Amino acid sequence: MLNLFTKFGFNVIMGCDELPRKTKSKKKINTLKNFKHANEVYGICTIAFGLILLAAMQTRGAGQIGEWVRLLFMGLFSTVALIIPYIIVFLGILFFTNKSFSKVRNTIYFTMFFLCILVFKTLLDKTILDGLITLKLSELVSSSFAIGSEGIGGGLVGTLITSALVGLLGYYGSYIVVVATFIICTMLYTKTSLLQLLVNIKKILMKPIEMISFERKAKPKKETIKINIPSEPAETHINKVEQNIEEKIKILDYTDINSKASLVEAVEEPVLDAEELEEINEISTSKLQKQSSIQYILPETALLNQLEVTVNKDDRKNIQLKAKKLEDTLRNFGVQAKILQVNKGPTVTRFELQPDTGVKVSKIVNLSDDIALNLAAPAIRIEAPIPGKAAVGIEIPNDIVSMVTLREMIEQEAFSNSNLRLPFILGKDVSGSPIIGDIAQMPHLLIAGATGSGKSVCINTLILSILYRFTPESVRLLLIDPKVVELNQYNGVPHLLIPVVTDAKRATSALNWAVQEMIQRYKSFAENGVKDILGYNEKYKDNKMPYIVIIIDELADLMMVAPNDVEDAICRLAQMARAAGLHLIIATQRPSVDVITGIIKANIPSRIAFSVASQTDSRTILDMGGAEKLLGKGDMLYYPIGYNKPLRVQASFVSEKEVERVVTFIKEQLNPMYEEEVIDTISKNNTNMVxxxxxxxxxxxxxxxxxxxxxxxxxxxxxxxxxxxxxxxxxxxxxxxxxxxxxxxxxxxxxxxxxxxxxxxxxxx
Incomplete structure (x- = not known):
């Protein structure tokens, strides 16, 4: 009726003195239906009516008509009628949001809510209700209307409904029916379960308490936080810095985490006499070497170059300015976020920021090019979110790249005291923590990247990690180098099973021998009642099987000569060789699908991606983008088995001269220990193929x-x-x-x- 009255009044105002008739007329009738702002007019009229009713109910300042309306509503519903004006105003507001409550279902729900409140209020006035129930119907109607006008009881409507309920179910039954009806109507209207409804109510009730506690925690401390810049690199510092925007950011420098030995400034290497050299060898042997019948002395770290550390006093200030600029850039693009922590690594600095509630992570990811432009960075990488943290990581290249040397990593306790079966050195992550991999857990590794990105250095680091940690009795190497010049310097090392294989056709025979060795080992396991190499070596401690690490420096050359044979051998080894102690390390500079086939990639779960030219190459290696944004020179994404996302690592660097010194040291103490049987088998297989x-x-x-x-x-x-x-x-x-x-x-x-x-x-x- 309210809508009908409103529509009729508006038609009169617009010039139509009566409701439109069903007559044929070419002239367009100027009614409310043809007015594009009709909902706003309905809303204004409804809100005005609700406010007039509110004034009449609360202040009695709406004139004689308002007083009559107040007495009518109070007599019918008592004080519960006071919520009717608010309902009418709420309905008027809905007209502005293009929502409508004209549906019968919603009307029934609101009516039931109102009646439940009315009956509940009437039940609370038990004394008055008991007196009214004893009266005749005519006296009950007049009395309930009269006392309802005074704000007592539940009015005429409430008394009639409640008296019927009490007569049928009693007071307790009436309470149960009212509460149950209210809950059911709420569930039907909100379309949620009772459990979810209770959870939502709890959240609403707890929100004010959480806001109060958050405000208490967010109050800034009055103490001034100093920025401590270490005068000596060996000291450990975790300092908090305060920006002009009064936000506290935690800055972690990767040099803060390093041990004291790795940060001493580089000095000229002293000439060691025989006694000092013997002492160093004894120390190295006591730390790393296990009991072995072969007198193999592990190389000392003095053969490797030492890290030269320089401390930039303006480093922290530059980080603060860059953090401020990053926040301003995001704010200019409509992204509100605050930086929680800054981790400075060797190559990049990661800014960990927390976006405000309602900010989509994808919006930040799509701003990568704009952020790089505003910060004048060659390329940035966004990790959204950081695994294990409620934050988004933005990695920005450092102005000065710090080198990670192999000597520094070998002296880390994470490597020297590692409990891993086949540990090898990778480098440092964005926070400066050392990253040590385990070949036995991988169990096979694929390394790919463009020319000059750091693959060969990574392979040299891996091989030297084995030479620094294991004796020839523990680990043997099978090196395949179709490029001839990369791994040839390792010839003569006692860890090699055979000389470095450089012929592509001979490499196929070497892989086939590895397959036969794997099968032979499984037969030995079955005969001795063990499942893998760990069980075998535990059972026969005096005659242990060595691990065999097969390293292929360039897979593309092998795939050109004999793709089918190479792919079959690699797949068989990748599927079954883990338990037999054989592990594959495959490197290629051409990460295309004809080299890294789907079968090879499916059987090699661990990957390392160096810088590549396109996102397509990155997807070929990692099944995701990201490697195209790397900076080169050892900057890599490490994606081992079990990780949800790849880890950015700066690979450790080792020069050709360092490799030569280590290899010479090993050759001088032991002669080559080539397996003639293996050489004959490979030669025979190669001859049979031809x-x-x-x-x-x-x-x-x-x-x-x-x-x-x-x-x-x-x-x-x-x-x-x-x-x-x-x-x-x-x-x-x-x-x-x-x-x-x-x-x-x-x-x-x-x-x-x-x-x-x-x-x-x-x-x-």
């Missing part, structure tokens, strides 16, 4: 045709040799297996890998 008894009699002619035309295709052999398709295809496959031509590359022609002068004779094959 000398195939089922070679086609036209093989020499076909090879000569391919070399002379510099084109390898099945159709050409069919035409030139006048043979069928199947025979020509077998000839092409035989040439590929022997490394004379390259693999099939889709629509591209096969590459001829030999020249006319290189055609081997039958005896040579």
């Amino acid at each position: 000398n195939n008894e089922d070679i086609d009699e036209l093989f020499d002619d076909a090879l000569r045709v391919i070399v002379e035309s510099n084109q390898a295709s099945i159709s050409m052999l069919q035409r030139r040799l006048k043979i069928g398709y199947n025979r020509a295809a077998r000839l092409i496959d035989d040439m590929e297996a022997r490394g004379y031509i390259g693999p099939h590359e889709g629509s591209k022609p096969r590459q001829v890998l030999i020249e006319n002068v290189d055609i081997p004779s039958k005896e040579a094959r």
Whole structure:
């Protein structure tokens, strides 16, 4: 009726003195339906009516009509009628939000809420209700209306409903029915369960208490916080800094976490005499070497370069200014956030910020380019959120990159006293903490990155970690280097099973030997009733099996020569070799899907990504982007098995001269310990691959045709040799297996890998 009255009044104002009739007329009638702000008019009229009723109910200042309305509502509903004006005002506000309560269901819910309150209020006045129930109906109506007008009882409506309930169920039954009805209506209206309803009520009640406690905690301390800059790098400091915006940020410098030994300024290495050298060897042996029949002395750290540390006094001030600028940049783009902590690492500084409630994390991630522009940074990386923290990490490159040396990492207790089975050094994370990996837990590792990003240095660090920690009886190495020049310097080290393999065809035989060794070890485990190498070595402590670490420096070269054989061998080792103590470390500078195939990637769970050219290459390595934003020179993402997100690490650096000094030291104390049996087996397998008894009699002619035309295709052999398709295809496959031509590359022609002068004779094959 209220809406009808409002609509009729508005039509009169707009010039239509009556409601529109159902007559055919071409003239558009100027009614409320054609007015685009009709809801606002309804809202104003409804709110005005509610305020007039409120004035009449509360102050009796609405004139004679208002007094009549007040007496009517008070007589019907007693003091419960005081909430009716607020309901009407609330409905008027809903008109401005384009919401409507015209649905029958919502109307029923609000009516039931009102009646429950009315009946509950009436039940509370038990004495008055007992007196009214004894009266006749006519006397009950007049009496309840009269006392309701005075604000006593529940008015006429409340008395009639409550008296009926009390007569049927009694007082206690009436209370139960009223409360149950109210709860059910609330559940139906909010469409939530009772448990969730109670949880929401608890949150509403606890919110004021939490706000009060938060305000108490947020009161700033009156004490002035000093910024302590260490005069000596060896001291440990965790200092808090205070910015102009009166926000406290915790700044952690990676040099603060390092031990005292790793921060002493570099001095010229003294010349050691025989006695001092013997003492150093004894100390190294006592720390790291286990009981062994081979007199292998672990290398001392004096062979490695020492870290030269310089302290920049303006470092903390620059970090504060950069933090302030970062907050201002985010605020300019509508993101309210405060910086909680700053971690300064060797390469990047991570700002940990907490966005305000309601700020989407994706909004911060999408601002990476804008943040880099405002901070004049070459590239930034955003980690949202930081694993284990309610914060977003923004990693900004340092103006001056600090080097992480291998000597510094070896002297860390995390490596020297590690309980890991096969620990190796990686570097330091963004907070400056040392990162030590475990080859046995990985159990295989894929390393990929562009040229010059730090792969070879990482492999050298890994190999030296093994040489500094294990004897040749504990760990053996199988090095495959198709590039010839990267790992050749390790020839003669007693840890090597065989000399460094540089021939791609011989590398395939070496991988096949590793597969056979794995199978043989599993047979030994079964015969001795153990499951893995740990159980075997525990049972036979005097005749332990060594771990074998297979390192391939460039997978792409192997995949070009014999992709099928290499992929099969790698997959078999990756699937089964962990328990047998064989572990794969594979590196490549071409992270494309034809090199890192889906099968290889699925069986090698741990990955290291150095800087790459595109996000596509990053996804090939890590199944996610991020490596394209790395800075190069050892900056990497370490993603071992079990991690939810990759960890940013600055790899430790070791120079070629350092490697040469360590290798020379080891060679001088022990001769090479090559396994002649393994060498003979690999040579035999390589010969068998080449000398195939089922070679086609036209093989020499076909090879000569391919070399002379510099084109390898099945159709050409069919035409030139006048043979069928199947025979020509077998000839092409035989040439590929022997490394004379390259693999099939889709629509591209096969590459001829030999020249006319290189055609081997039958005896040579």
